[in-house]
Amino acid sequence: MAFQNILAPSILNADFASLKDQLAAIEQGGADWVHLDIMDGHFVPNITIGPVVVEAIGKTTALPLDCHLMISDPAKYIADFAAAGASTITVHQEATHHLDSLVHSIQALRTKNGAPVKAGVSLNPATPIETLDHVLPFVDLVLIMSVNPGFGGQKFIPYALDKARALRDRAQRLRALDGGANASGKKLDIQMDGGIGPKNVAEVIAAGVNVIVCGTAIFRSGNIPDTCRQMKNLMG
Numbered sequence: 001m002a003f004q005n006i007l008a009p010s011i012l013n014a015d016f017a018s019l020k021d022q023l024a025a026i027e028q029g030g031a032d033w034v035h036l037d038i039m040d041g042h043f044v045p046n047i048t049i050g051p052v053v054v055e056a057i058g059k060t061t062a063l064p065l066d067c068h069l070m071i072s073d074p075a076k077y078i079a080d081f082a083a084a085g086a087s088t089i090t091v092h093q094e095a096t097h098h099l100d101s102l103v104h105s106i107q108a109l110r111t112k113n114g115a116p117v118k119a120g121v122s123l124n125p126a127t128p129i130e131t132l133d134h135v136l137p138f139v140d141l142v143l144i145m146s147v148n149p150g151f152g153g154q155k156f157i158p159y160a161l162d163k164a165r166a167l168r169d170r171a172q173r174l175r176a177l178d179g180g181a182n183a184s185g186k187k188l189d190i191q192m193d194g195g196i197g198p199k200n201v202a203e204v205i206a207a208g209v210n211v212i213v214c215g216t217a218i219f220r221s222g223n224i225p226d227t228c229r230q231m232k233n234l235m236g
């Protein structure tokens, strides 16, 4: 089953003083989601936005809100992000001792239009994909970090591609085996985040990634809509 390649611009390096215009620009360029980096200064050495800003962003764009929670104890906050309008809530494997129940708790939440919130799990670069084996059959999305989380504009970590290739194979096997666990039979969304731009996006897609996060390369490009269109063309 072919599935759509998705462009999710990350606003971390956008111009926060004119966020409404920046969001309009990625919509004009054909972006599919907007990627919101939530940081608490504890799980990562940076602090960004919380549910109140996510809610304001949700009022200014129709794009699905892809919330990447780089925070400690994410279980405490998932309901607030769902209420703020998150379509996908991605938590870090490294930030919880109870990943199975956390994924199910996210999937039990509803978005503003009543649809189930999608659950994503993110792995820092050095965290092996095997740690996800037991949630792989039912999680909606896996986010493979291609930088150490906390900041935009960092250098791409090439071994993230090996992880993506291995994960795509593993997911196909484990989800086929598990059959019913993922009733929709939907293929797993594999997302990659950090250091991606027009120069390397084709090899990221070739590695089996179908959701591309791109921040600096879009928002610091000087032409946001054109760069989004260029990325979409390169993603196929």
Ligand code: DX5
Pocket (backbone or CB within 6 Å): 010, 011, 012, 013, 035, 037, 068, 070, 147, 148, 149, 150, 151, 152, 153, 154, 193, 194, 195, 196, 213, 214, 215, 216, 217
């Ligand atoms: C880093 C964030 C990324 C980042 C995007 O912790 O998760 O989403 O903002 O990175 P660049 O700017 O390299 O595309």
Ligand code: ZN
Pocket (backbone or CB within 6 Å): 010, 035, 036, 037, 068, 193, 213
């Ligand atoms: Zn991110």
